Amino acid sequence: xxxxxxxxxxxxxxxxxxxxxxxxxxxxxxxxxxxxxxxxxxxxxxxxxxxxxxxxxxxxxxxxxxxxxxxxxxxxxxxxxxxxxxxxxxxxxxxxxxxxxxxxxxxxxxxxxxxxxxxxxxxxxxxxxxxxxxxxx
Amino acid sequence: xxxxxxxxxxxxxxxxxxxxxxxxxxxxxxxxxxxxxxxxxxxxxxxxxxxxxxxxxxxxxxxxxxxxxxxxxxxxxxxxxxxxxxxxxxxxxxxxxxxxxxxxxxxxxxxxxxxxxxxxx
Numbered sequence: 001x002x003x004x005x006x007x008x009x010x011x012x013x014x015x016x017x018x019x020x021x022x023x024x025x026x027x028x029x030x031x032x033x034x035x036x037x038x039x040x041x042x043x044x045x046x047x048x049x050x051x052x053x054x055x056x057x058x059x060x061x062x063x064x065x066x067x068x069x070x071x072x073x074x075x076x077x078x079x080x081x082x083x084x085x086x087x088x089x090x091x092x093x094x095x096x097x098x099x100x101x102x103x104x105x106x107x108x109x110x111x112x113x114x115x116x117x118x119x120x121x122x123x124x125x126x127x128x129x130x131x132x133x134x135x136x137x
Numbered sequence: 138x139x140x141x142x143x144x145x146x147x148x149x150x151x152x153x154x155x156x157x158x159x160x161x162x163x164x165x166x167x168x169x170x171x172x173x174x175x176x177x178x179x180x181x182x183x184x185x186x187x188x189x190x191x192x193x194x195x196x197x198x199x200x201x202x203x204x205x206x207x208x209x210x211x212x213x214x215x216x217x218x219x220x221x222x223x224x225x226x227x228x229x230x231x232x233x234x235x236x237x238x239x240x241x242x243x244x245x246x247x248x249x250x251x252x253x254x255x256x257x258x
Contacts, residue, residue: 038208039206040206041199041207042202043202054171081160087156115236116196
């Protein structure tokens with residue numbers, strides 16, 4: 001081994017780190033359950049779907065909107081070389097998001113910032129909360 | 138103050154970013170997934186043989202947003218990599234794009250294979 005990445009070098013410090021990892025929050029494990037991790041949220045006007053997809057160009061991501069679902073598809077390429085360590089997920093990914101309400105399909109937009117994909121799905125007029133004015137009799 | 142209390146005070150969780158380490162003709166390459174990290178939030182320190190990468194994400198959430206599912210959030214990434222002597226510390230290059238940090242660690246010149254000419258005695 002030419003590079004000292006994971007040896008007993010600097011042992012006491014590394015031992016601390018080992019203990020840290022052992023007790024680290026289960027959240028970290030949860031992140032690996034499905035790829036990519038998703039955040040689903042909404043406000044009065046839109047639904048938001050966010051996904052962490054670092055290293056993938058937005059052009060290489062396929063978004064399909066059907067009646068009730070949004071499908072996110074893509075592929076993460078691996079780098080060429082002799083690997084010492086490989087932890088980054090690679091290969092084809094595919095996630096289906098169920099959108100529980102009608103969206104304005106024409107106005108859906110998607111953007112990618114710092115490896116985070118954001119899809120904004122404007123709520124259709126019918127499902128938006130509305131205030132009904134009551135006229136005095 | 139003990140370690141446990143210190144951890145509770147921290148506002149965001151700390152994660153070890155997923156990392157690939159590989160070797161090519163021109164040296165070593167390290168790739169770290171750091172989605173949500175802006176260039177200004179990224180710090181790379183080389184202290185002796187330890188290369189420390191740390192960053193905080195800067196994702197903005199809307200004011201009236203209600204979450205129905207949350208699988209990631211703002212966090213701190215932190216990872217320490219030990220370098221061997223054959224890495225040329227002066228020429229380490231870093232590049233952050235699309236949430237992936239790429240580090241290029243060239244080898245020092247003397248490690249490059251070199252054929253020795255034999256001269257007639």
